[in-house]
Ligand code: FES
């Protein structure tokens with residue numbers, strides 16, 4: 001039997017009837033049409049499906065849509081503001097942090113969680129924070145550089161890593 005859920009994604013409120021078994025990643029991709037969130041495995045290993053839910057990075061392939069009831073979610077499509085890239089997007093561009101781009105949305109959202117918790121992380125802290133996100137193309141070094149770029153830019157601008165629309169971390 002379908003269940004009604006209400007969620008806010010990238011600042012937009014939605015209400016839908018969904019099957020209880022529907023995974024959040026399919027809700028985002030197939031019901032909302034937000035296809036930036038990718039699926040790279042079926043064992044919760046790759047992190048390509050990472051989104052920010054209530055201020056925390058989650059693998060949306062391992063959350064049921066019904067568990068997101070009442071949640072505030074940020075996907076890659078919600079990062080840019082008025083066609084201006086978010087510092088993390090700019091960082092990946094400037095530092096060549098992507099090649100095929102399949103892991104990139106998940107990488108960027110995990111990066112925001114790293115920077116939200118520690119605005120000036122060391123290389124080791126960044127690499128540890130990225131443990132749950134796999135990339136086949138880059139060898140990771142340029143991703144680390146991209147996140148350091150974003151860290152500097154966010155500090156310069158005096159902003160926060162996770163935008164307001166994503167809900168801040170609920171502790
Ligand atoms: S699709 Fe691989 S962790 Fe979610």
Ligand code: FES
Nearest residue numbers: 099100135136137
């Ligand atoms: S850029 Fe291709 S998997 Fe990371």
